[in-house]
Amino acid sequence: MIFAAASHLADPVAARSQMGFSLGWHIIVACFGVGLPALVVFVEWRGLRTGDPAYRLLARRWAKVLGVLFAVGVVSGTILSIELGVLWSGLMTGYGQVIGLPFAIEGIAFFIEAIFLGIYLYGWDRFPPRAHLLSGIPIIVGGVASAFFVVTANAWMNAPTGFTVQGGHITHVDPWAAMFNPATGPETTHMIVAALMVTGFGVASVYAVAILRGRNDRYHRLGLLVPLTGAAILTPIQIGVGDWAARMVATEQPTKLAAMEGLAKTTRGAPEALGGYYSGGKLHDALKIPDGLSILAKLNPHATIKGLDAYPANDRPPLVTVVHLSFDLMVGIGFGLLALAAWLAWSWWRHRDHPQSRWFLRTVAVSGIAATLAMEVGWVTTEVGRQPWIVYNVLRVANAVNPEPGIQYGFYAVVAIYAALTVILIAVLRRMTRSTPIPAAPQEADVEQYTVV
Amino acid sequence: MTLADTLAGVMWLGVTFYTLFGGADFGAGFWDLVAGGAQRGDRQRRLIEHSIGPVWEANHVWLIFILVVMWTCFPGLFGAVSSTLWIPLTLAAFGVIARGSAFAFRKTVTEHWQRRIFGVGFAASSVITPFFLGAVAGAVASGRVPPGIGRGDAITSWWNPVSVLTGVLAVTVCAYLAAVYLTADARRSGDESLTAEFRNRALAVGVVAGVVAGVGLVFLHADAPALAHGLAHRGLPLVVISVAAGVICLGLLYRRHFLAARLTAATAVTAVLWAWAAAQYPHLLGPGTTITQAAATRPVLQATLISLGIGAVLLVPSFTWLYVLFQRQNPSRADITPNHLTPR
Numbered sequence: 042m043i044f045a046a047a048s049h050l051a052d053p054v055a056a057r058s059q060m061g062f063s064l065g066w067h068i069i070v071a072c073f074g075v076g077l078p079a080l081v082v083f084v085e086w087r088g089l090r091t092g093d094p095a096y097r098l099l100a101r102r103w104a105k106v107l108g109v110l111f112a113v114g115v116v117s118g119t120i121l122s123i124e125l126g127v128l129w130s131g132l133m134t135g136y137g138q139v140i141g142l143p144f145a146i147e148g149i150a151f152f153i154e155a156i157f158l159g160i161y162l163y164g165w166d167r168f169p170p171r172a173h174l175l176s177g178i179p180i181i182v183g184g185v186a187s188a189f190f191v192v193t194a195n196a197w198m199n200a201p202t203g204f205t206v207q208g209g210h211i212t213h214v215d216p217w218a219a220m221f222n223p224a225t226g227p228e229t230t231h232m233i234v235a236a237l238m239v240t241g242f243g244v245a246s247v248y249a250v251a252i253l254r255g256r257n258d259r260y261h262r263l264g265l266l267v268p269l270t271g272a273a274i275l276t277p278i279q280i281g282v283g284d285w286a287a288r289m290v291a292t293e294q295p296t297k298l299a300a301m302e303g304l305a306k307t308t309r310g311a312p313e314a315l316g317g318y319y320s321g322g323k324l325h326d327a328l329k330i331p332d333g334l335s336i337l338a339k340l341n342p343h344a345t346i347k348g349l350d351a352y353p354a355n356d357r358p359p360l361v362t363v364v365h366l367s368f369d370l371m372v373g374i375g376f377g378l379l380a381l382a383a384w385l386a387w388s389w390w391r392h393r394d395h396p397q398s399r400w401f402l403r404t405v406a407v408s409g410i411a412a413t414l415a416m417e418v419g420w421v422t423t424e425v426g427r428q429p430w431i432v433y434n435v436l437r438v439a440n441a442v443n444p445e446p447g448i449q450y451g452f453y454a455v456v457a458i459y460a461a462l463t464v465i466l467i468a469v470l471r472r473m474t475r476s477t478p479i480p481a482a483p484q485e486a487d488v489e490q491y492t493v494v
Numbered sequence: 495m496t497l498a499d500t501l502a503g504v505m506w507l508g509v510t511f512y513t514l515f516g517g518a519d520f521g522a523g524f525w526d527l528v529a530g531g532a533q534r535g536d537r538q539r540r541l542i543e544h545s546i547g548p549v550w551e552a553n554h555v556w557l558i559f560i561l562v563v564m565w566t567c568f569p570g571l572f573g574a575v576s577s578t579l580w581i582p583l584t585l586a587a588f589g590v591i592a593r594g595s596a597f598a599f600r601k602t603v604t605e606h607w608q609r610r611i612f613g614v615g616f617a618a619s620s621v622i623t624p625f626f627l628g629a630v631a632g633a634v635a636s637g638r639v640p641p642g643i644g645r646g647d648a649i650t651s652w653w654n655p656v657s658v659l660t661g662v663l664a665v666t667v668c669a670y671l672a673a674v675y676l677t678a679d680a681r682r683s684g685d686e687s688l689t690a691e692f693r694n695r696a697l698a699v700g701v702v703a704g705v706v707a708g709v710g711l712v713f714l715h716a717d718a719p720a721l722a723h724g725l726a727h728r729g730l731p732l733v734v735i736s737v738a739a740g741v742i743c744l745g746l747l748y749r750r751h752f753l754a755a756r757l758t759a760a761t762a763v764t765a766v767l768w769a770w771a772a773a774q775y776p777h778l779l780g781p782g783t784t785i786t787q788a789a790a791t792r793p794v795l796q797a798t799l800i801s802l803g804i805g806a807v808l809l810v811p812s813f814t815w816l817y818v819l820f821q822r823q824n825p826s827r828a829d830i831t832p833n834h835l836t837p838r
Contacts, residue, residue, distance in 0.1 A: 042802045060601045084714070090616050105602070108598065108601075109598045109599070109602060111551065112551060112594050112595065112597065112598030113594070113595050113598065115551050115554060115555075115594055116554075116590050116591045116593070116595060117559060117591060118558075119554070119557060119590050119591075120588075120590065121592060122557075122558050122562065123561065123576070123583050123584070123586070123587045124587070125561075125565070125576075126561070126565065126572050126573065126575070126576025126577070126580075127577070127584055127587075128580075128582070128585050130572075130573040130574075130576055130577035130643045130644065131568055131573070131643055133565050133572055133573050134569050134570050134572070134573030134574070134575070134643055135569070136568060136569075137565035137569030137572055137573070137790075138566055138567070138569045138790035138791060139564075139794075140524050141565055141566020141569070141790070141798065142566060142794065142798055142801065144566065145562050145563060145798050145801055145802060147562075147807030148558055148559045148562045148563075148800070148805075149801070149804075149808065149809065151553065151555050151558065151815075152552060152555045152559075152805075152809050152812070153808060153812060155551040155554070155810070155814045156552040156813060156815075157554040158551065159547075159548035159549055159551060159552055159816055159820075160815065160816055160819060163547060163548035163820065164514045164819065167819075179812075189717070206507045211791065212791075213791060213793070214790070214793055214794050215793060216793060216794050216797045216798075217797065220591075263644060266738065294710075324511045339621065366687040377565070385583050396778070410774045420762050421588050427728065438749070441529040443577045443580060443643065443644055444577070444644040445577055445578065445580055445644040446648065447581075447648065448580070449582070451584045454584070454588065456697070458588055458591060458592075462591065462595060463832035465595070465599065466595070466599075469599045469602055469603070472602065472603060472604050476602075476603075476604060493548060494601060
């Protein structure tokens with residue numbers, strides 16, 4: 042057998058790679074599953090109120106995209122449930138019951154989302170318009186609720202509460218305390234807002250590219266402005282939520298904070314470090330703002346922040362540079378998007394329109410990729426920053442992994458399958474635009490003839 | 495009945511619904527696969543697409559429901575099954591990905607060659623997925639998954655006659671349910687020849703499913719005597735119900751009572767699943783791991799049951815609306831006649 046040659050030792054690297062890869066892929070599609078229903082229902086509502094064919098055609102075309110992305114999200118999310126057992130049997134055997142409840146409730150929310158998506162998409166031309174619009178509401182609620190409950194489980198891994206261990210066995214569990222752990226508030230809010238921002242900037246990007254290519258009509262302007270306005274409003278809120286999340290990390294996961302900042306030694310009046318790299322127990326070439334970290338984390342310029350040296354070597358995150366730069370990149374992109382939002386707000390205030398500069402459109406065109414990248418490196422920060430723990434200070438990754446031999450072949454297969462899926466998904470989404478081109482001035486007939494399913 | 499028994503029952507209810515609804519969606523993919531050439535199979539494929547399109551995602555969530563209830567309420571069971579059986583579970587997961595994506599992609603393209611590629615992907619994975627999930631069930635039923643993490647053999651636990659036969663049975667059962675359901679859908683569409691085609695298939699695969707199940711019982715007798723004994727004793731009434739319902743279903747199909755045939759087909763399959771559960775009760779993984787021993791702590795079981803109870807209040811009317819809505823709608827002839835040939 043091919044597996045006979047493989048070692049019988051647990052392989053956390055392959056398991057981590059597979060989980061990280063499939064989760065990192067799914068989360069992008071999942072963001073659109075959370076955000077896109079709200080956009081579709083919003084433009085459908087505007088179309089209903091105004092009768093404007095541009096809004097009504099946008100609703101149909103976005104709904105069709107939603108149908109594809111939701112299906113891909115459903116199946117790529119299923120893999121994750123299976124992977125929790127296949128890769129992390131140790132975690133699930135020991136703590137499945139502690140983090141199970143939010144998953145069970147998430148299952149209900151996911152049912153609601155899937156049921157009403159079927160009704161909403163396939164019922165498009167079968168209901169009275171108002172009833173159809175209302176049937177979209179449970180999709181939004183189900184999507185946001187799913188995101189909330191599933192992220193509470195990740196929050197628990199960062200700030201585990203709600204259980205008692207005696208002699209290696211779990212003797213008591215309070216599943217509600219586990220669900221509403223100290224990380225739940227900031228982490229779930231941060232992720233839900235991120236999902237809405239990824240959707241908003243992502244959809245706006247598509248229309249920015251189209252306008253840059255000369256399609257500067259009402260349909261494309263609305264396609265740009267509606268999602269971009271939503272995302273722009275959320276951007277300053279997200280920066281506030283991010284600050285809340287970082288201060289939670291400072292309290293709950295001091296080793297993660299130290300890695301995020303590349304703080305080697307415990308420091309009173311710790312500086313905020315930007316950029317650089319961590320090597321030999323020291324951060325090199327970073328730009329340091331005096332007392333910045335103490336102010337941000339503790340609201341006190343003289344506060345003492347624990348450095349990595351305060352913890353035993355085998356309890357420290359091994360990839361400090363990755364955590365530090367990922368965090369900086371996320372924050373940097375966040376402020377870049379804030380500048381874009383301010384540009385839009387200023388122009389809207391002065392001219393009642395988005396900035397006409399091509400540089401604005403170019404910036405919007407990359408904002409979708411930037412927002413997605415920020416969300417991904419945010420996950421890298423929290424996940425790599427939690428190492429070597431899978432459950433912070435409770436269970437190490439090495440003790441959580443499935444010991445069966447050959448796990449790495451699963452990882453190779455996942456990479457191959459997702460690479461193919463990515464190429465096909467992009468090709469399908471591009472084809473959907475081209476196979477039915479958007480008319481210069483959509484008429485009633487263009488709306489009616491565009492079938493959602 | 496203890497709280498743990500109740501939640502085991504809830505989990506098994508999830509398995510039942512997944513088989514009856516999700517299984518039928520997989521079976522529809524099986525019929526898509528064997529529908530024949532592009533011209534000949536087109537009407538069948540249209541009907542299949544029309545029937546499962548609005549519902550497959552919601553039906554699929556039952557799989558997630560089963561996994562979640564398992565790891566929440568019986569974490570040791572989940573850990574043991576998924577670690578030892580990681581290969582068939584991973585392959586089933588790949589099948590899930592391919593099936594859902596290809597089905598969604600096929601709807602968006604119009605060119606013949608593209609529809610064919612996605613169609614084959616959808617149809618082939620609709621066979622692969624239930625096969626591996628069935629093999630997982632066979633491995634558990636025949637006691638090849640020991641308690642603990644990764645204690646069983648990663649290969650022989652599922653690659654053996656009983657597990658493979660269970661996989662084949664799963665594919666057959668899915669095809670059977672789908673054929674019976676689709677016959678009624680075909681008649682509602684008013685297409686007589688399509689109805690006749692699915693009726694003949696339902697009759698044929700109904701017989702095949704019975705034979706595979708019978709052969710399985712013979713194997714089981716030699717391979718897993720404890721389970722066979724359970725089926726012959728505590729599970730016997732349910733086995734009898736299953737056989738009777740299966741036979742009546744064939745009669746109803748023959749007499750063209752297609753809606754009643756749906757009910758009996760679902761009854762036959764449900765009875766098999768619960769006969770297995772009854773035969774194995776109270777053990778989850780062979781002797782030594784009972785439901786009580788494997789159960790999570792009481793507060794977890796209580797919180798889960800309460801949450802799922804509240805969830806059911808939301809889900810039952812929602813599901814009812816979904817199914818009634820698309821069953822009441824007559825699929826017009828236009829929906830199942832080729833429309834990719836006409837420009838839209």
